[in-house]
Amino acid sequence: xxxxxxxxxxxxxxxxxxxxxxxxxxxxxxxxxxxxxxxxxxxxxxxxxxxxxxxxxxxxxxxxxxxxxxxxxxxxxxxxxxxxxxxxxxxxxxxxxxxxxxxxxxxxxxxxxxxxxxxxxxxxxxxxxxxxxxxxxxxxxxxxxxxxxxxxxxxxxxxxxxxxxxxxxxxxxxxxxxxxxxxxxxxxxxxxxxxxxxxxxxxxxxxxxxxxxxxxxxxxxxxxxxxxxxxxxxxxxxxxxxxxxxxxxxxxxxxxxxxxxxxxxxxxxxxxxxxxxxxxxxxxxxxxxxxxxxxxxxxxxxxxxxxxxxxxxxxxxxxxxxxxxxxxxxxxxxxxxxxxxxxxxxxxxxxxxxxxxxxxxxxxxxxxxxxxxxxxxxxxxxxxxxxxxxxxxxxxxxxxxxxxxxxxxxxxxxxxxxxxxxxxxxxxxxxxxx
Amino acid sequence: xxxxxxxxxxxxxxxxxxxxxxxxxxxxxxxxxxxxxxxxxxxxxxxxxxxxxxxxxxxxxxxxxxxxxxxxxxxxxxxxxxxxxxxxxxxxxxxxxxxxxxxxxxxxxxxxxxxxxxxxxxxxxxxxxxxxxxxxxxxxxxxxxxxxxxxxxxxxxxxxxxxxxxxxxxxxxxxxxxxxxxxxxxxxxxxxxxxxxxxxxxxxxxxxxxxxxxxxxxxxxxxxxxxxxxxxxxxxxxxxxxxxxxxxxxxxxxxxxxxxxxxxxxxxxxxxxxxxxxxxxxxxxxxxxxxxxxxxxxxxxxxxxxxxxxxxxxxxxxx
Numbered sequence: 001x002x003x004x005x006x007x008x009x010x011x012x013x014x015x016x017x018x019x020x021x022x023x024x025x026x027x028x029x030x031x032x033x034x035x036x037x038x039x040x041x042x043x044x045x046x047x048x049x050x051x052x053x054x055x056x057x058x059x060x061x062x063x064x065x066x067x068x069x070x071x072x073x074x075x076x077x078x079x080x081x082x083x084x085x086x087x088x089x090x091x092x093x094x095x096x097x098x099x100x101x102x103x104x105x106x107x108x109x110x111x112x113x114x115x116x117x118x119x120x121x122x123x124x125x126x127x128x129x130x131x132x133x134x135x136x137x138x139x140x141x142x143x144x145x146x147x148x149x150x151x152x153x154x155x156x157x158x159x160x161x162x163x164x165x166x167x168x169x170x171x172x173x174x175x176x177x178x179x180x181x182x183x184x185x186x187x188x189x190x191x192x193x194x195x196x197x198x199x200x201x202x203x204x205x206x207x208x209x210x211x212x213x214x215x216x217x218x219x220x221x222x223x224x225x226x227x228x229x230x231x232x233x234x235x236x237x238x239x240x241x242x243x244x245x246x247x248x249x250x251x252x253x254x255x256x257x258x259x260x261x262x263x264x265x266x267x268x269x270x271x272x273x274x275x276x277x278x279x280x281x282x283x284x285x286x287x288x289x290x291x292x293x294x295x296x297x298x299x300x301x302x303x304x305x306x307x308x309x310x311x312x313x314x315x316x317x318x319x320x321x322x323x324x325x326x327x328x329x330x331x332x333x334x335x336x337x338x339x340x341x342x343x344x345x346x347x348x349x350x351x352x353x354x355x356x357x358x359x360x361x362x363x364x365x366x367x368x369x370x371x372x373x374x375x376x377x378x379x380x381x382x383x384x385x386x387x388x389x390x391x392x393x394x395x396x397x398x399x400x401x402x403x404x405x406x407x408x409x410x411x412x413x414x415x416x417x418x419x420x421x422x423x424x425x426x427x428x429x430x431x432x433x434x
Numbered sequence: 435x436x437x438x439x440x441x442x443x444x445x446x447x448x449x450x451x452x453x454x455x456x457x458x459x460x461x462x463x464x465x466x467x468x469x470x471x472x473x474x475x476x477x478x479x480x481x482x483x484x485x486x487x488x489x490x491x492x493x494x495x496x497x498x499x500x501x502x503x504x505x506x507x508x509x510x511x512x513x514x515x516x517x518x519x520x521x522x523x524x525x526x527x528x529x530x531x532x533x534x535x536x537x538x539x540x541x542x543x544x545x546x547x548x549x550x551x552x553x554x555x556x557x558x559x560x561x562x563x564x565x566x567x568x569x570x571x572x573x574x575x576x577x578x579x580x581x582x583x584x585x586x587x588x589x590x591x592x593x594x595x596x597x598x599x600x601x602x603x604x605x606x607x608x609x610x611x612x613x614x615x616x617x618x619x620x621x622x623x624x625x626x627x628x629x630x631x632x633x634x635x636x637x638x639x640x641x642x643x644x645x646x647x648x649x650x651x652x653x654x655x656x657x658x659x660x661x662x663x664x665x666x667x668x669x670x671x672x673x674x675x676x677x678x679x680x681x682x683x684x685x686x687x688x689x690x691x692x693x694x695x696x697x698x699x700x701x702x703x704x705x706x707x708x709x710x711x712x713x714x715x716x717x718x719x720x721x722x723x724x725x726x727x728x729x730x731x732x733x734x735x736x737x738x739x740x741x742x743x744x745x746x747x748x749x750x751x752x753x
Contacts, residue, residue, distance in 0.1 A: 078719050102719075104510045134507055191699050214507050249698045253598035387508055394703055394717045401699035405612055424718065429503045429511075 012270030039064045040090035043307075044072045046271065046338035054335050055322060062318045064092070074390045077103060084108045084311060091313035092323060092353050095139065096305050097130040097386040098195065098393075103389040104138055109308040111136040115320035122328055126379060127345040133384075139306030140327040141345035142336065145266040146289075146299045146375035147199045150273075152261040153285040153364070155184075163287035164190045167231060170290045174240040177261070185242045185254070186262040189232045191404055192245035195302050196395035199266065201225040202380050204292060209386040217433040218422050220392065221414040227292075228351040236404070243404045252276050264289065266302035267372050270359035271341040282364045286371055297378035304345070343372045350376065388424050395420040469487040490732070497522050497725035522726035531704055532727070536734075538616070539706045543684035550680045553624070554631035555673060559661045562630075562639045572634065577629035583627055587691035591622045597699060608697035618700075622690045627683060631676045638672040640664055674746030681742050685735045688712070707731050 041052065041064050052066045067090065069076040084106065095103060103109045115137055119128065123141060130137040159180045164170040174186040190196055198208070206224040209215045211409050234385045235241040242260060244250050248386050254260045256277040263269065273284065289299045307326060309319040333349040336342040343361045344350055350373050358368035365371075380430040386392060399413035425432050481482055500518040507699025526532045557576050561569050579587065593599045595609035609618045642665065650660045666673075688708040695701040703717060704710040711731065715724025 074717060078716050081719055082716075082721070101508055105503055105513065107512055192696060211507050214505065216507070245696065246701060248596070249599045250596040250697065251591055253596075257598075259598075324659065387503075388719075391718050393714065398702040398704065400704060404699045424720075428501060428509075430509065 012157040015431055018306075024033050037096070037315050039313075039315060039319050039322060041066050041092040041094060041307075041322070041358055042069050042076065042090045043094040044068050044076070045094070045340045045342075045343060047341070049215070050339040051326065054331070055325060056360065059322075060152045062322065064322055074099065074393065078341050079388065080108050080310070081106045087312050088312040090313040091319045092307055092309055094305050095308045096195075096303060097141075097301075097381075098198070098213045098389045100131065100138060100306065100308065101133065101193060101385050102158070102390060103308065104133055107311055109138050109402060110311050110316055111312075112140070112316075112320045112323070113137050115317050115390075116140060116324050119328070120349065122346050124347060129384070130304070130381070139308040140323050141306050142327040143267075143304055143342040144345045144376050144379060145301050145343070146304040146372060146379050147203070147264065147266045147267055147284045147302050148269070148371065148375060149265040149289050150265050150269050150284050150286050151186075152258065152283055154256060154283045155261045161283075164290045165288070166294050167290045167292055171235060171240065172229075172237060175238075178240055183259060185260045186240065187264055188242040188251065188260060189236055189400075189404070189410075190244075190246040190251075191400035192247060193302075194393035196246075196264070197228070197396060198382070199300035199302040199370070199399070200228045200264070202382060203289065203298055204228050204378075206382070208382050208392075210383050212433070215433050216425060217429045218386065218425070219420065220244065220418040220421060221411075225414050226411045226418055233410045236410075237407075245401070247276075256280060267343045267375075268303060270361040270368070281361050284362065285365050286362065286368060288371070288375060297374075298380050299375050299378055301379055301381055343369065343376065346372070347370060386421060386425070388421065388428065391424040392417055392421045447730050451479065451592075464619055473592045488701055493725040494729055495724050497729050499721050501720070510568075518722070522723045523730065526724060526727050526730060533708070533711065535704050535707050535710050539684065539687055541616050542620045542623070542687060542706075543681065545616065547677065547680040549620065550631055551673060551677050553628045554635050554676055555666070555669070555689055556631040557628070558635035558639055559665060559670075562588075562665070563657055563661065565657065573633075576632050579625050579629065580629040582626065584689035586695050587626050588622050588690045591618070591625075592694050592697045601607045610700040612700065615700040619687075619690050619694065622694075623683070623687065626679070626690075631679070634676055635669060635672055636693050638669050642668050671746070674743075674749055678739065678746060681738055682735060685738060 039062060043066060051065055052064050056063055069079070071079075072097065076093070078118065080089055080103065089108065093109070100109070108302070116137065119137060119140065127141040127144060128137075131137055131141055149163060152419075155161075156163065159177065161173055161176060164173045170186070177184050177186050177414070188199070190342070201208070201224060204227055205225040206219075206222050206228075208220045208222075208225070210219075236243050244254070251260070252275075255263070255273075256279050258280075269286070270284075274281065288297070291297065308325040309316050309323060313319050317417065326336070327344075328349070330344055330349075330352065333342075333344045333346065334352055334354045337352060337354040344352070355369040355373075356366075358365055360402060362368045395417045396413070399416040400410060402408075403410050403413045422432055476557065498519065499515050500516060500522065501513050502516045503513045560566060563571055566572070581591075594602050595604050597604040600609075606613050646664055646668075648662050650664050686708060687706045691701050691705050692709060692712075695703070695705070703713040707727065708731065711724045711727040713724075714727055715721045
């Protein structure tokens with residue numbers, strides 16, 4: 001669920017054939033009657049072990065063994081794609097929404113329609129659109145991660161600043177902050193997080209991928225996305241936001257010592273903040289994401305995940321049962337809220353009493369989850385994520401980092417992303433319009 | 435840059451052993467015995483075939499293939515592998531970014547390789563100088579960075595470079611600037627391998643006959659003159675070897691930039707050729723282009739090795 005793409009260290013040596021299959025398939029006998037089934041589950045969320053423990057206690061005959069992947073995000077997905085051919089994938093895997101189409105196209109995951117029924121009644125259309133493709137359902141949505149604005153309430157209060165309601169206000173607040181303390185930044189533009197920019201583009205009205213029948217149209221460099229890029233370009237040029245990427249030692253230090261006093265983040269922020277800025281617990285507050293026009297509540301998402309069952313699984317029925325429990329049952333969702341600080345995608349889940357308690361890092365904001373519930377109602381996403389979002393995302397990091405480094409217009413980076421994405425789709429044999 | 439030399443078990447040829455005439459039994463070269471030599475070299479040969487030659491052949495095979503998805507929006511039906519001729523190679527060779535990554539690697543090599551060789555030679559000669567004190571400690575101190583894993587070293591240097599955490603002036607000098615980054619990466623690599631190369635050169639200089647230096651000293655040569663005029667020429671073959679290792683190490687540059695990448699905007703995922711091969715294969719999920727890039731890099735490594743060792747031999751012969 002955490003879009004910390006590429007934050008994990010890539011220490012794997014280049015050995016094209018050394019696709020180590022450390023996740024051996026469950027070696028349990030064929031199911032039948034009350035036979036005990038062992039499932040393997042790969043997931044990198046902190047606290048997931050406690051959730052799995054609860055399942056294992058409730059289900060002695062379907063035991064789930066959790067393992068952490070060697071790398072998060074696409075490091076995991078590409079490993080799944082490679083290992084799929086060898087048949088060594090775990091039974092169940094975590095998949096961020098933007099990566100699911102790629103895993104389906106590579107036949108890594110299987111439809112769950114035979115095992116999980118009635119999702120249409122439990123979820124709204126926007127959530128289901130993230131897991132349903134060509135009439136088949138490939139996962140049960142776990143959470144929704146609307147983008148929000150985190151700010152250091154203590155610093156803002158002291159300087160008499162208010163959290164900005166619009167992006168124009170964001171710019172003026174940034175300038176006012178700079179004037180009050182030239183060392184401080186209201187935030188940073190991160191070239192390390194493609195999902196972050198995608199979320200901002202969604203809010204502005206971008207629709208990077210569309211599907212018409214079997215034909216794709218790709219518009220990553222559309223006007224809405226360029227508007228977002230130009231806006232941040234202006235702030236960077238004026239020195240009002242830092243061009244440093246998220247998750248680096250530099251960013252962590254500056255978030256912790258009060259150099260950076262705002263963060264355009266998402267619902268899962270409080271789960272990560274303890275490791276980013278441990279000395280600032282209780283000093284942050286979350287506010288709605290600034291809007292392009294005052295009063296418009298539309299926001300994009302950053303992150304969000306589903307669990308999917310792999311084609312390698314010998315026990316897809318049991319695996320689907322676990323996935324359904326985890327992401328759509330009251331017990332599973334309550335456990336996820338408590339241990340992973342997830343915000344459920346299911347509208348019923350968003351009413352659970354466990355949400356009355358804010359995440360520990362936000363103890364000063366008791367209504368934290370009320371804010372999330374409000375934001376979740378106005379989420380706008382792309383129609384569909386492209387089948388090669390990995391290429392788009394890698395291109396984002398390279399092109400935006402290069403533009404920031406060379407101080408060239410950020411909007412140009414969007415053209416690079418567009419070209420790289422379309423070229424790769426055509427090469428793979430997808431039908432692309434235009 | 436690593437200083438690893440993969441020495442293929444050439445030289446001892448089982449076929450040659452078998453065909454040796456029986457008449458030379460007991461001869462000094464001992465080319466007899468049929469099975470025993472073959473048995474002795476077989477583990478090395480088998481491992482080499484299994485883990486170097488076979489994967490290399492498979493990689494070459496893959497480099498002529500590509501993935502073709504089925505029809506339908508998400509390619510319903512299994513993606514199939516098809517032949518694609520040289521398209522993966524032409525894609526790499528006609529991509530400006532491939533040549534740019536080579537250029538960046540060469541730039542780092544152009545700085546890092548001479549730096550490694552010069553520093554290792556100077557350290558070795560200094561340690562061997564008569565006036566040197568605390569040589570045991572100094573030798574260990576210079577060697578120690580080699581024992582630090584490359585990833586750990588890169589992380590440590592990353593913290594030293596970043597303005598927010600830098601004790602070495604990261605606030606004033608931009609270690610992640612468009613030019614500074616080349617120095618920063620080369621510095622990590624040089625720091626890591628100088629010690630190892632120093633040990634090679636120091637061992638060489640210690641094994642030289644001492645009488646030569648005494649004779650030079652009696653003739654009135656200063657310590658500096660002995661080092662430059664006597665020791666250095668005698669060390670030349672070893673220096674050439676160190677240079678060769680350093681060039682190969684530069685071609686294999688991967689750990690340092692990969693570890694430094696998340697820290698700033700300066701390094702892309704295709705910054706040096708090996709990173710590009712990695713990105714092709716494991717980020718863009720095209721193992722086929724990754725194989726082609728890797729194979730191109732192997733060809734270049736072999737070419738560079740031949741050139742450098744030829745130069746090294748010429749230096750040796752000129753002496």
